[in-house]
Amino acid sequence: MDIERCIKLASEEHYCPHCQQRLSCCEAPPFHVGDGLGWGSDIFFICLNDECSLFTKSWDEFEERYGHSASCRYMLLPGEKKGSPMMVGSTIAFTGSIIDVETLTKQGQRYECQKKYTEQLETCVAENNLQPALCLVIDDLADLDARKRACDLLVDINSLDCIDPIRNHKFIHGEIRMKAEMAVKQLLSNNHKQECPFCMEIIKSQAKICMHCGKDI
Numbered sequence: 001m002d003i004e005r006c007i008k009l010a011s012e013e014h015y016c017p018h019c020q021q022r023l024s025c026c027e028a029p030p031f032h033v034g035d036g037l038g039w040g041s042d043i044f045f046i047c048l049n050d051e052c053s054l055f056t057k058s059w060d061e062f063e064e065r066y067g068h069s070a071s072c073r074y075m076l077l078p079g080e081k082k083g084s085p086m087m088v089g090s091t092i093a094f095t096g097s098i099i100d101v102e103t104l105t106k107q108g109q110r111y112e113c114q115k116k117y118t119e120q121l122e123t124c125v126a127e128n129n130l131q132p133a134l135c136l137v138i139d140d141l142a143d144l145d146a147r148k149r150a151c152d153l154l155v156d157i158n159s160l161d162c163i164d165p166i167r168n169h170k171f172i173h174g175e176i177r178m179k180a181e182m183a184v185k186q187l188l189s190n191n192h193k194q195e196c197p198f199c200m201e202i203i204k205s206q207a208k209i210c211m212h213c214g215k216d217i
């Protein structure tokens with residue numbers, strides 16, 4: 001789904017003609033449960049007010065006419081002036097698919113950030129810029145291929161500053177964690193360093209005593 005379009009639609013204000021409450025903007029399910037037809041839109045507006053007259057009165061109507069428990073909510077498709085009643089089987093139907101502008105905006109920003117960092121991978125070694133590679137490595141929501149590439153580039157960027165953030169990160173993907181740990185190992189060895197097994201501080205690889213915790217290695 002196009003995030004920009006989503007934010008634009010979710011910011012629109014539409015009101016229910018039955019109760020005058022503002023309609024919620026929702027993501028459409030993949031198919032229409034009622035008639036098996038498509039929705040005609042991936043996003044729609046719906047009155048989720050449980051006090052709405054259309055909603056409260058339709059329970060009885062459905063019960064009388066069809067003998068099963070259902071009701072209607074007012075629904076409006078994007079770009080249309082007039083909406084129509086839509087059948088719902090329960091009070092909570094569609095309440096889980098409300099599009100939240102704030103969450104969506106944050107998602108959009110994070111996506112832009114990931115995109116920027118992925119582009120910067122091309123030049124980060126030449127520019128000695130650790131940030132894009134490191135941020136991608138420790139961003140569990142970023143694209144996996146970009147993260148794998150970032151792990152490899154850490155060794156070329158050759159900055160030991162990436163070690164602490166990697167050690168402090170709880171990786172969700174085992175493969176990325178392994179790649180990141182391999183990069184750390186390679187970096188330490190390339191720079192003739194090691195991590196003290198007792199305090200985890202970085203020390204010279206030939207050190208016999210840790211200069212931080214004083215323990216024999």
Ligand SMILES: [Zn+2]
Pocket residue numbers: 016017018019020021047048049052053054074
């Ligand atoms: Zn209403």
Ligand SMILES: [Zn+2]
Pocket residue numbers: 196197198199200201210211212213214215
């Ligand atoms: Zn130590």
